[in-house]
Amino acid sequence: MNKIWNEAKECMSRDEMSVLQSKRLKKQVDYVYHNVEHYRKKMQSVGLEPGDINGIEDLNKLPYTTKDDLRDTYPFGLFAAPQSEIVRIHASSGTTGKATVVGYTRRDIEIWSECVSRALTMCGLGRNDIVQVAYGYGLFTGGLGAHYGVENLGATVVPMSTGNTKKLITMMKDFGATGIMCTPSYLLHIAETIIENGDLENIKLRAAVCGAEPWTEKMRLQIEEKLHLNCHDIYGLSEIMGPGVACDCELHQGLHIQEDHFLPEIISPETLEPIGENELGELVFTTLTKEGIPLIRYRTKDLTSITRCSCGCGRTTARIARFKGRSDDMLILRGVNVFPSQIEAALLELSETLPHYMIIIDRVNNLDTIEVQVEVEERFFSDEIKELEKLTKRIEGVIKQAIGLAVKVKLVEPKTLDRSEGKSVHVIDHRVFD
Amino acid sequence: MFLKQVSVFLENADGRLGSALNVLKNENINIISLSLADTTEFGMLRMIVSDPEKAKTALKSAGLSAHLTDVFAIKLPHVVGSLQSVVETISKAGINIEYMYALSTKDENACIVIKPADKEACAKALEGMKLDFVTDDMIKNF
Ligand SMILES: [Zn+2]
Numbered sequence: 001m002n003k004i005w006n007e008a009k010e011c012m013s014r015d016e017m018s019v020l021q022s023k024r025l026k027k028q029v030d031y032v033y034h035n036v037e038h039y040r041k042k043m044q045s046v047g048l049e050p051g052d053i054n055g056i057e058d059l060n061k062l063p064y065t066t067k068d069d070l071r072d073t074y075p076f077g078l079f080a081a082p083q084s085e086i087v088r089i090h091a092s093s094g095t096t097g098k099a100t101v102v103g104y105t106r107r108d109i110e111i112w113s114e115c116v117s118r119a120l121t122m123c124g125l126g127r128n129d130i131v132q133v134a135y136g137y138g139l140f141t142g143g144l145g146a147h148y149g150v151e152n153l154g155a156t157v158v159p160m161s162t163g164n165t166k167k168l169i170t171m172m173k174d175f176g177a178t179g180i181m182c183t184p185s186y187l188l189h190i191a192e193t194i195i196e197n198g199d200l201e202n203i204k205l206r207a208a209v210c211g212a213e214p215w216t217e218k219m220r221l222q223i224e225e226k227l228h229l230n231c232h233d234i235y236g237l238s239e240i241m242g243p244g245v246a247c248d249c250e251l252h253q254g255l256h257i258q259e260d261h262f263l264p265e266i267i268s269p270e271t272l273e274p275i276g277e278n279e280l281g282e283l284v285f286t287t288l289t290k291e292g293i294p295l296i297r298y299r300t301k302d303l304t305s306i307t308r309c310s311c312g313c314g315r316t317t318a319r320i321a322r323f324k325g326r327s328d329d330m331l332i333l334r335g336v337n338v339f340p341s342q343i344e345a346a347l348l349e350l351s352e353t354l355p356h357y358m359i360i361i362d363r364v365n366n367l368d369t370i371e372v373q374v375e376v377e378e379r380f381f382s383d384e385i386k387e388l389e390k391l392t393k394r395i396e397g398v399i400k401q402a403i404g405l406a407v408k409v410k411l412v413e414p415k416t417l418d419r420s421e422g423k424s425v426h427v428i429d430h431r432v433f434d
Numbered sequence: 435m436f437l438k439q440v441s442v443f444l445e446n447a448d449g450r451l452g453s454a455l456n457v458l459k460n461e462n463i464n465i466i467s468l469s470l471a472d473t474t475e476f477g478m479l480r481m482i483v484s485d486p487e488k489a490k491t492a493l494k495s496a497g498l499s500a501h502l503t504d505v506f507a508i509k510l511p512h513v514v515g516s517l518q519s520v521v522e523t524i525s526k527a528g529i530n531i532e533y534m535y536a537l538s539t540k541d542e543n544a545c546i547v548i549k550p551a552d553k554e555a556c557a558k559a560l561e562g563m564k565l566d567f568v569t570d571d572m573i574k575n576f
Contacts, residue, residue: 376443376499383441383503383549384532385471385478392475410475413445415497 001313002250005121005153006114009260010315014308017316021263022055024288029053029062032294035080038073039296056263059286060274065298067100070239075101081291091139092238099139102238103292109148111289112241115258116149119247122256122313123207123232125179127154134168134182134190135212137161141242142212146181149244155179162186165193173202181234181243184210184219191226205229211236211243214323214341218348220252233322239298240285246320251312254319261289264318265297266306269327280305282327283320301327303339331361331427333368338403340426343372346402350395351379356417362430370407372399375414435557435567436504438486439547442479443499446472454479454498461492466576467547469535482507482537482547484574504553506560507568509543517546520563524550527559537568539576 004010012020030050032039042063043049052061070078079086086103104112125131131150135142143161150157158175160168162182168190171177180187187208194200205227210220211234223231235255236243245262246255257264266281267274275281283300303324310316325339332338340359348354356375361368374380374395382388388411395409444450451470458465464484471478483489486502493500510516524531530551537545545568550556568576 378499381443381499381501383439383478383480383501385473386532388443388476388478389473411443412476413443413450413497414499416445 002124003121003126004314005118007314009258010118010256010317012260012316014316017259018056020260021288022057024260025056025059025263025286026050026053028286028288028290028294029296031291032080032296036078036294038069038077059263059265059297062286062296064272064284065295067239067299067301070100071098074098076103078293078295079103080294081105086292088144089139090141090144090238090242092141100239102141105291108241108290108292111261112145112244113148113152115241115244115261116146117153118258119232119234119244120149120153120155120179120209122247122249122315123179123209124230124250125153125155125207125209129155129178129206130158130175131155131179131181132158132160132168132172132177134160134162134180134186135243141236141238145236145242145244146209150179150181165190169194169197169199169203172205173199176204178204178206179209180205180207181209183213184215184223184231185213187223187231188219188226191223195226200227203227207232209234209247214325216345216348217322218345235320235323237300237302239293239295240287240300241290245285248319249311249313249315253311254307254321256311256315256317256319259317261287263288264306264320266304267299269303269330277307278305280324299327303327303330329427331359331429333361333370333403333405336403336405338370338405342402343399343407344426346398347374347395349398355380356415357426358417359427360430361427363432368431370405371410372407373410373412373417375417376411377414380411435506435560435569436553437482437507437547437568437573438502438570439505439549440481440483440486440489440493441501441503442481442493444477444479446474446476451477451479453496454493457492457496457498458483458489461488463489463492466573467535467537469533469547471533480533480535480547482573484576486570486573503549506548506550506553506556507537507545508548508560509539509545509566509568511543517544520546520548520560520565523559523563524548524556527555529556529559 033050085105087106088104091099091101133146137143208231220231234243234247236245246257248255263286265284269282283302283304285298286296287294304320306320308318325341358373360371392409399407442454466482468481490500532549534548537547539545
């Protein structure tokens with residue numbers, strides 16, 4: 001079993017955790033009410049005062065915070081600490097509209113580093129390790145967040161940032177790096193380059209800590225298989241802190257949330273009511289110790305489920321399942337909630353890499369129709385109609401199994417579907433809702 | 435014994451066939467024979483051309499899904515039963531014929547293109563028939 005960085009906090013009984021969270025929640029609510037006008041007004045508009053919140057059982061009374069609140073108060077409107085206390089700014093460029101800006105006090109940075117150290121310890125890393133951080137350094141929280149965590153752990157950090165794979169691999173070999181932190185897709189690219197160059201025996205990597213983009217369990221296993229290491233999933237979002245809000249231990253049975261700092265809830269994205277354990281819904285966080293920009297019931301839009309039963313690793317902190325998609329991507333088709341990521345995962349079952357695809361939704365005679373277009377790539381090609389029809393049926397089968405709805409699969413010529421950089425469009429919804 | 439056929443996956447939409455043929459025209463590749471099989475969703479264009487390798491490369495660089503497939507092209511005299519005896523030999527050997535179409539020739543003979551499910555087994559079955567095959571080296575000046 002890997003070590004535990006902070007046993008007192010990561011292994012406390014559920015009752016003790018509730019008491020600690022209640023105490024901190026009360027303090028945090030009082031703090032935002034008196035220091036953030038936007039929150040004060042929000043609470044007043046529903047007739048709430050800090051005294052109404054006495055513990056986590058009162059959480060449901062508090063209004064939600066969304067990305068819109070951050071945009072509306074751009075840049076510093078939600079900051080609770082004065083500028084003289086803010087030691088760092090990070091920002092994420094949204095796909096639409098203004099950037100979301102977050103600020104950290106010195107203590108925020110310390111807590112963040114502590115959380116990353118806990119995550120790295122979960123991954124089996126310690127002071128005797130050399131860790132390459134290959135997340136981007138800059139306004140993005142990935143690079144610096146990971147960097148400070150590695151330093152706090154006492155390991156040796158190599159601040160690679162992104163962009164130069166050749167140099168990264170050379171240093172990985174020459175320095176004998178044993179850990180790496182980067183996005184999973186970048187690590188797969190690194191792995192393929194290492195294997196192509198016949199360098200596998202020259203690297204000493206033991207653990208990879210990946211995050212910052214949606215990925216699948218299949219990808220995680222692929223990385224482990226290619227590089228002969230343990231690959232972990234680290235989660236975070238800049239609004240709440242950055243990487244390190246949660247991470248999976250060596251048992252890979254969900255990501256342990258650093259619950260003494262971030263209070264999680266799962267809500268129904270439709271009714272906005274909290275839902276039970278192990279049920280799929282939207283993840284919501286309330287920061288418990290944040291000074292720079294504390295957020296109350298922040299809707300992450302990430303879809304997952306939560307479990308609070310204790311883990312074989314000894315930690316008692318709540319765990320979230322691998323993300324199932326984003327609530328703003330959720331489609332309601334014939335009354336069934338469908339996430340494009342489910343269709344993607346089904347397509348991944350067909351072969352090693354994901355074929356290019358597009359989901360086209362329409363409504364014909366009051367019935368939703370779903371067409372999934374898949375490009376006929378090299379590996380799918382056959383000059384026999386029979387084989388192509390078999391392929392179509394096979395794809396229809398795996399998708400139906402994944403989403404519980406019949407879809408129509410249409411094979412299309414290669415490179416006809418959109419391949420725009422970054423967030424590519426995978427869904428076209430032609431339905432009109434009045 | 436084999437002849438390389440160019441197979442192209444086409445969406446069943448306006449102008450797709452035209453654009454594939456246009457690529458070949460621009461590369462000065464002669465189409466000796468073609469067959470088009472289609473469903474409501476897509477079609478498969480199968481062609482015997484003067485330079486199959488060049489055709490494949492050109493079609494691919496134009497973004498089309500093109501592949502080479504080995505087929506049999508057999509010259510047959512215009513005599514009743516000549517095609518029947520070939521087909522019977524193949525089916526007696528337990529080999530399925532995936533598709534077949536005619537290949538145009540300049541001489542007196544007819545010519546048929548056959549794609550069996552198992553090309554090696556089919557080659558063996560046809561061995562004893564003393565057939566006249568059109569092969570890759572002959573097709574340039576066909
Ligand atoms: Zn665990």
